[in-house]
Structure formats: C-alpha cells, structure tokens
Amino acid sequence: MSAVASLRRVGLPRLIVHVSVLVICIIWLIPTLGILVTSFREAGQITASGWWTAFTGAAETSAARLGEPSTARQEGANYVISGSVFEGGKGGTVRAFGTRVAAPTEFTAGQAADIGNGETLTVNEDGSYTYSKNAPFEGRGKRVYLSVATPPSFTTENYRTVLTSQGIGQSFVNSLTVAVPATIIPILIAAFAAYALSWMEFPGRALIIALVVGLIVVPLQMSLIPLLKMYNEIGNFFGVPSRSYAGIWLAHSAFGMPLAIYLLRNYISGLPREIIESARVDGASDFEIFVKIILPLSFPALASFSIFQFLWTWNDLLVAMVFLGTGKDQLVLTGALNALLGSMGGKWEILTASAFITIVVPIIVFFALQRYLVRGLLAGSVKGG
Amino acid sequence: MISQIVSAVGVVIAGVFVCALYYWLSDKILQIIFPVPVENVRAASVNLNRRAMVRPWLFLGPALILLVVYLVYPVVATFILSFYDRSGGNFVGLANYRWAIQDAQFRQSIFNNILWLAVVPAACTFFGLVIAVLTDRIWWGNLAKSLIFMPMAISFVGASVIWKFIYEYRGGSETQIGLLNAIVQAIGGSPQVWISLPFWNNFFLMAILIWIQTGFAMVILSAALRGIPEETIEAAVIDGANGWQIFWKIMVPQIWGTIAVVWTTITILVLKVFDIVLTMTNGQWNTMVLANLMFDWMFRGGGDSGRSAVIALVIMAAVTPIMIWNIRQANKEMGGH
Incomplete structure (x- = not known):
C-alpha cells in the first residue's frame, strides 16, 4: 500500500483521471507519430495534405486536357466531347473540378456546370466527362483542373533513398563506431575506480570523491577550446589526423566518467561488507575480488550506466562536431540529420525518414532496457530514498 | 562500409582487451615487485602493506588521467585563455570581458538563457x-509513463x-501540413511562421526540451511520491483533509528534496542547451543562447578562443x-557512512 493508493480513497472522480492521462499521452505521442507516418508517404502526398489525413486518403489538385475539337460528335444541336480525365494517367476519385487554376474546386463532381460561352461540362467521380457546346468547338482541347482523392498509399521508397543516396547508411555505421566503444571503455575504467573509492583505504580518497562529484556538472563547453587546441597540436606533432575515432572515444569516455564513477560507487559501496571480507580472508587479491565478485554483483548498476552512456553518445551532436569533424563521411547520424535540415529544408520525405532512422536505435534500447534506465536515474537522483 | 564495421568491431574488442590487460598486468607486476615470501613473515607484511598502498592508484589511474586531461586541465586552461586574444598568443587583460558586456548578441543570449531557466x-x-x-x-x-518517458x-x-x-x-494558398498551423487555421486563425516570431519563438524551442525532459521529472517524482510514509496521509485523512490539501500540504513538502534535485538537474541541462537552437534556428531571429554563441565564436572567422572562453566561463x-x-551533500553523506 502506498501513500498514493490511500489518496485514492479521498480522490477525484476516476474518470477525469483516466481521460486527462489519455489526453496527455496523445499529446506526447503525436509529434513522433507525425514523422513516422510522414516517412512512409509519397513526396507528392506529403505536401498536398497533412499527415493526419494519410489514412483517409489525400486530395490532390491536378490538371487534365479534354479531347481535341476534332473528336467532337454532333448530338442534335449540340456538339459533344466525351472521355475520361484519367486517360494516360493514374486513377482516383474526382471530388471537384473547375476551369480556372485559381478555383480547381468550383464545381462538385457529377454536377453539370455552365462554364459560359454556351458550354456545359460534367465531370463524374470516376473521371468520365461530357463536354458540350451549342456550336462547333474551336482551338485546342480545353484545360480543366481537378481535385482528385487518391486512396491512402504508403511506400518504403523514402527509406531506400536516404539509406543509399543521402549518406544516412554510412552515418549509421559511423554512429555505431562511435557509440559502442565509447560505452564499453568508460564502464570498465569507472568500475575499477569505483571499487577503489569504495573498498580501499588510502589518503586523499575523500578529496577524489569530492572532485568526481564536482566534475559531474562541469559544462562540456569548458573543455572544448583547450581540447581542440590539444588535439590539433598532437595531430601536428605526430603527423596524424587530429580528428579520429580514438580521439572521440577518449573524449566521450572522459565526459561520462564522473557520472559513471559516482553511480557505480554508490552501488558498489552498498554491497555487503561480509562478502568482500570473507573473500579477502580466503586469500583473494583485490583484482580477483573485483573480477569474480564485484563485477557480477554490480550488473544492474553497470547496465544502468551503459544505457545512459549509449544514449548520450548516440544522441550527441556537439562532441562529434568538434572532435570528429563535419566532412560527409565523418558525420554521425545526428550530424547528418543536422546537415540535411540545412540542405533539404522542406523535403520532408527525406527529413522524416532520416529522423526516424536516427531515433529508432535509442527507442529500441529504451523500451528493451527501461527498467535499468529508471533504476539508474533513481540511484543518481534520490539517494537514500 | 563492411570494412568499417569489421574494423570497428576489432577496435572494440582490442580496446576492451587492452583495458583489461592493463589492470591484470599492473596487478601481476605489483606482485612481482613486492613479493610475499612465506618464510619471512616480517618482509611479507611490509610488502603486503606496500601493495595495499600502491594498488588503489593502479585501479584509479586511468580514470584520474582521463578526468584531469579532459576536465580539470581544460577548466584551468579556459580560464587562462579568456585573458588572451583570439589566437591565444597575446595577453589582452579584461578586453574579452569588456567586449562581452557591450556585445548585443551576448546580452541577447544572457536574456534568452534566463528565459529558458525561468520556464523549462x-x-x-x-x-x-x-x-x-x-x-x-x-x-x-x-x-x-513509458510513453511520456520515451x-x-x-x-x-x-x-x-x-x-x-x-x-x-x-505560404500562400498551399495546404498547411504543419499540425500547429492546421489547428490554428481550423479554429479560424491565420497561419504563422512560428520559429521566426520574435520573442515568442523562444517558447516554441523550449517546448521541445519540455517535451523531452518531463518524463525524467515524472519518473523521479513518482518514485519519491511512493516513498512517502502512509501514516502521514492517513492522519490527514482522519483529520478531514481533502485530496487537494493532502497533495499540497502533506505530499509536496515531503518530497521537497527530490523536487530540488529534479529542478537543479534540468537547470544544468538548460544551461548547456545547444543542439535544439542550432538545428531549429541556428540563433537567428533573436533565439541565440550562450552555448551556441560560444560554439559560434569557436569557429567564426577562424575562431576566437578568448571570446568563446569568456562565454564558456559564464556558463x-x-x-x-x-x-x-x-x-x-556528498560530503555529508560520506560522514554518515
């Protein structure tokens, strides 16, 4: 029984709670849903109608030319041209039509429209039309404008395009190359440090812990300028490129290190003293204790931190831009997406598909390992709670 | 691309192996340097003590090196660079600070950052x-919760x-495909270019961070709410308090500490906000914030390390x-251990 459960006895009407949570969930979900749906639509449909109409079909404005005057046949006093506006094109359902480009929905489908000059035009929903005049037709075939409802259609073409020709595939590999080592290396280093800070006695321990806690909040911006200079100097000195994967792994490892040590120390120092001391009595060295006892027992904490670190390195833009460069084959996914926003602004079929590719990996990680993520957050924030 | 994947996998394995090897090897070397002879109890205990003195530093070594090189040294270096000119070669005293106070864009960034800090x-x-x-x-x-946390x-x-x-x-008579403009149009308003609307565009950028971070606040506060002892609520119920009173007068005061933690964590995040402004407006239409201004000056016209150092120092x-x-707080907890 929790405090909240007892509040329930006093509480507000249940229904209001259900409805308001539902509304909040919908508000929170709609933005992501928007780009997911849009990424599967054709470019033409995306600009023709909002994504929320994707399932009901879109209304597109198109133009068609009626038959040439030579195809007219005489019916009594009138001359009539008939046929289909969809000849040679794709099908659909005509909702409305018009004869001026400014008013493509002037008349509804099936209506016999008097378009002046003694002419009458009827365009039916299936695209067949009857165009009649009380005198012979002259000039070229008449141009009409149509509002055509196309059935909802979805495509994976956008994904194929961005993965192959927009460099997103390459960036995906780059992101993995950055994120995986930048997750594993700091965990190992931080775990050893956390063990030393929890279970070993040495002078200066309290000072180092205070340093680690202080460094957690130091903004990344403080490190960028000196590190950029340092990387360039090292690059010049050894004649190697100053921007490399090794450089960014170390940078990510170091920037994640304070939080890693802090979280792992909180956990490792809470392990039962008896286990560690009895192992010591049995003659195990600290190295053995760490590998055989601490590491397996700390699995939940290690998992929590690795999720944080993976999400942070995968989603990072700033560190990658500074330490990996902005060349086309060096871009990680976030950088590639940022570049596309500049060069493809308004091309939503490209942007939405790219965005979805960049967010799909962290979302899978999130839903698969949410339990550990929450546990890590709580360990870092509500200590003793 | 395949070769890159193979080399990445290879490097991951090699990196982990090298790390593990360092800890294993350094421990072995330590045992060789300070042997523990069975026959000589006195020498054994001296060497055991020596091992215990050195070992923490072997374990801490890589972590400390990373922290010092990537965080401690740069903080000091940035502070020093803020007194030098754009190339970092010539001492210019407080000139960069004087520039910052008078620069319109810097003031705009400070104003926007305060706005972000007040709202988000x-x-x-x-x-x-x-x-x-x-x-x-x-x-x-x-x-x-999962959906809101996502x-x-x-x-x-x-x-x-x-x-x-x-x-x-x-623009023009085209169909609005943005949800916000479609809603505005549906209720009879006229569509707007939201992200270039002066002053208010800041709030449209903040909405993004609020959307991302509310889940974090929710998870932590939810755990704190569950930790409230039930007796306090029961007592209030018996005293005839209603739900509203229980929430504000019993529950909120008890989780005050957690609220402070959530607030400060998000505050730090807001101070460093960079990606959102870069991708949405790149600081145009009066949306510049400190982190973006700092990045801008790092590379603007070949880079000005003095000015960007000043901006970093403000953050x-x-x-x-x-x-x-x-x-x-950490020291207090250590004392209680």
Missing part, C-alpha cells in the same frame, strides 16, 4: 509532478526535426553554486 525547469517539474500523481492512480499508469531516448536533433514538422509553415559560473551544493 519549472514546466518540466510541474508537468512531471502532475503526471506522476495522475498515472499512479490508474491501472495502465505504467504504460502511460522522448528521453530521442536525440535533441531528432526531436528538433519532429517539432520543426509541427511548426512547418507554408561555468552559473553551474558553480549547484556544484558546491552537490559536493557539500
């Missing part, structure tokens, strides 16, 4: 608390694309009180 932590904490209370009362609350996994750049699509504006100064508070 408060909004996240408020929504987080409300949602935590509501979702704890229904059977599908955990599912709802944006935390999305990168700021990804979130920016998502929201840019919502704010999308199309650092803003987080310093939180840093001191955190260290005090």
